[in-house]
Amino acid sequence: xxxxxxxxxxxxxxxxxxxxxxxxxxxxxxxxxxxxxxxxxxxxxxxxxxxxxxxxxxxxxxxxxxxxxxxxxxxxxxxxxxxxxxxxxxxxxxxxxxxxxxxxxxxxxxxxxxxxxxxxxxxxxxxxxxxxxxxxxxxxxxxxxxxxxxxxxxxxxxxxxxxxxxxxxxxxxxxxxxxxxxxxxxxxxxxxxxxxxxxxxxxxxxxxxxxxxxxxxxxxxxxxxxxxxxxxxxxxxxxxxxxxxxxxxxxxxxxxxxxxxxxxxxxxxxxxxxxxxxxxxxxxxxxxxxxxxxxxxxxxxxxxxxxxxxxxxxxxxx
Numbered sequence: 001x002x003x004x005x006x007x008x009x010x011x012x013x014x015x016x017x018x019x020x021x022x023x024x025x026x027x028x029x030x031x032x033x034x035x036x037x038x039x040x041x042x043x044x045x046x047x048x049x050x051x052x053x054x055x056x057x058x059x060x061x062x063x064x065x066x067x068x069x070x071x072x073x074x075x076x077x078x079x080x081x082x083x084x085x086x087x088x089x090x091x092x093x094x095x096x097x098x099x100x101x102x103x104x105x106x107x108x109x110x111x112x113x114x115x116x117x118x119x120x121x122x123x124x125x126x127x128x129x130x131x132x133x134x135x136x137x138x139x140x141x142x143x144x145x146x147x148x149x150x151x152x153x154x155x156x157x158x159x160x161x162x163x164x165x166x167x168x169x170x171x172x173x174x175x176x177x178x179x180x181x182x183x184x185x186x187x188x189x190x191x192x193x194x195x196x197x198x199x200x201x202x203x204x205x206x207x208x209x210x211x212x213x214x215x216x217x218x219x220x221x222x223x224x225x226x227x228x229x230x231x232x233x234x235x236x237x238x239x240x241x242x243x244x245x246x247x248x249x250x251x252x253x254x255x256x257x258x259x260x261x262x263x264x265x266x267x268x269x270x271x272x273x274x275x276x277x278x279x280x281x282x283x284x285x286x287x288x289x290x291x292x293x294x295x296x297x298x299x300x301x302x303x304x305x306x307x308x309x310x311x312x313x314x315x316x317x318x
Contacts, residue, residue, distance in 0.1 A: 029129060029176040030141050035112040038081050039133045040066050040104075040168060041303070042074035047256035049306070050074055054132035054168040055104065056178070058116065058201070062108035063093065065201055066168030067183055068100045078250045079106050082139040084300045086246040087111075094208060099200050100183055103208075114170055116198050117177030119156070124148055130160040130182055132169030136307055140166075144191070155194050156180045162193040171195045246299040254302045261309045268316040 024032075036057045042050040053070030057063065064079060071077060071092075079087040087106035095102040126146045134140050144160030158171060162185045171180035180195030246254075262281065266274050284305060291297040 024174070024176055026127075026129060026143065026174075029172060029174075030131065033114055033170070033172060033176055034082050034131060034139055036114045037131050037139070037170065038064065038079040038087065039136075039138055039165075040064075040070050041078045041080060041250075042071055043076040043250075043253040043257070044073065045075040047076070047253040048260055049253075049257040052133060052136055052165050054166060054182070055079060056168075056170045057108070057111045057113040058103075058178075058205075059113055060108075060110050062087065062090070062106040062111055064104045064106055065170075065181060066102050066104065067181065067196075068095050068097050068102045070168050071095070071102055071104070072097075076249050076253050077104065078246060078299075079104075080138075080300070080303070084296065086250070086296045086299055088247045088250070094204050096204070099196060099204075101181065101196060101200055101204060103201075103204060114172075115177045116202060117173055117175065117179045119153070119173070119179035119197055119199065122146060122156070122173060122179055127174055128158055128160055128179070129172040130158070130162070130166065130169050131172070132162075132166040132182060134161070134163035134166045136165055144193075147191075150194070154197050154200065155183075156197055158182075158193050158195055159191040160193060161191070246295055251295065251299055251302075254299055254306065258302055258306045258309070261306055261313060265309055265313045265316075268313070 038055050038057070040053045040055045042052070044050045050073060051070065053066055055064040055066035055070070058065055077089040079089070081087075087108050090105040090107055093103040093105050124146050128144055128146060130142050130144070132140060142160045144158050147157040147159055149155070150157055156171065156179065158180075160171070160182075162169075162182050166182050167184075169182040170178045171182055173179045178201075179198050181198070181201070182193070182195050184194050186192035186194075262277075266277060269277060288298065288301050288305075291301055
């Protein structure tokens with residue numbers, strides 16, 4: 001046995017168990033990262049639901065990354081966590097249609113956030129996780145591998161599924177760090193999905209820090225600090241969560257969308273089914289009134305009811 005081999009054997013025997021203990025399993029990654037991932041809900045000027053997508057906190061004070069196309073044309077924006085916390089929108093920090101990235105500011109303190117990784121070390125064939133809200137199904141976890149790097153590694157091709165609503169989802173490596181932002185898929189093929197490399201987020205943050213830029217509509221002298229230090233366990237995640245609740249504008253928009261979907265659904269039903277649905281809606285409204293003093297619960301109750309009615313409506317409309 002050579003001296004080099006003996007040294008390697010000693011390192012493996014002595015430090016192997018410790019190194020193994022430091023590894024993070026995919027279930028652990030999901031548990032640690034999910035609190036930092038939100039559903040982005042947008043409304044048009046008429047208060048109608050425009051689209052939904054995904055975003056994730058990158059700072060404890062409410063900076064959220066998503067795709068630019070998720071908020072395109074939005075008059076009102078809200079963010080809802082998997083636990084139901086609602087975060088009021090404060091402004092757009094930066095938005096680029098060229099990179100399809102946007103950094104938004106929501107009112108939050110001690111929000112859980114994700115750590116931006118170093119995808120320069122990523123390789124083809126490496127496993128990745130995507131957590132998002134495809135088709136409004138909050139907190140959906142999918143996995144895959146890195147298929148290839150495109151355009152000088154500015155885009156990452158992955159096999160993890162992406163659907164409408166997944167846009168803005170974090171693509172996580174095996175350490176639970178963000179290496180990309182889910183952006184688009186090629187419908188003509190299978191598992192041809194793409195993410196924007198995290199370097200483009202870092203480039204935007206670097207420019208903002210140099211310019212000390214304040215977000216539109218937000219009076220704050222320091223809007224985007226560098227992502228915070230890692231937590232004691234070294235994961236870079238925070239588990240606290242705080243939201244200040246939805247604004248009256250968001251509540252009005254949610255009510256408007258609920259009534260709009262209800263009206264459309266009633267048009268497809270016969271007289272007896274209409275009466276049954278109206279009676280059910282009256283009972284639901286009475287239940288909701290019990291949450292009037294809790295705007296967040298009130299908003300979640302309304303939004304979930306809207307999605308329930310929308311799924312029923314989808315059965316009638318192509």
